[in-house]
Amino acid sequence: MKKIRIKLMSPRDVEEFVNIASTYEFDIDLVSGTAYIDAKSFLGVLTLGLKRELDVVSVADDRSFCRRIQKFAVA
Numbered sequence: 685m686k687k688i689r690i691k692l693m694s695p696r697d698v699e700e701f702v703n704i705a706s707t708y709e710f711d712i713d714l715v716s717g718t719a720y721i722d723a724k725s726f727l728g729v730l731t732l733g734l735k736r737e738l739d740v741v742s743v744a745d746d747r748s749f750c751r752r753i754q755k756f757a758v759a
Contacts, residue, residue: 714732714738
């Protein structure tokens with residue numbers, strides 16, 4: 685299981701992130717506290733809120749996916 689911490693700053697960021705996640709066949713979730721949301725759901729991701737640190741959890745260790753979402757990564 686691969687975890688990456690990200691922060692989405694605007695609805696446009698959410699749209700871009702969801703579009704990227706949606707191109708992959710494997711399950712991808714966003715986690716905030718005890719809430720797990722499907723990362724391929726625009727409205728689901730928006731419900732977690734903007735400008736918050738979120739953990740991306742995926743069952744696959746896909747370098748392409750990690751590289752594509754790197755722009756949202758929190759150092």
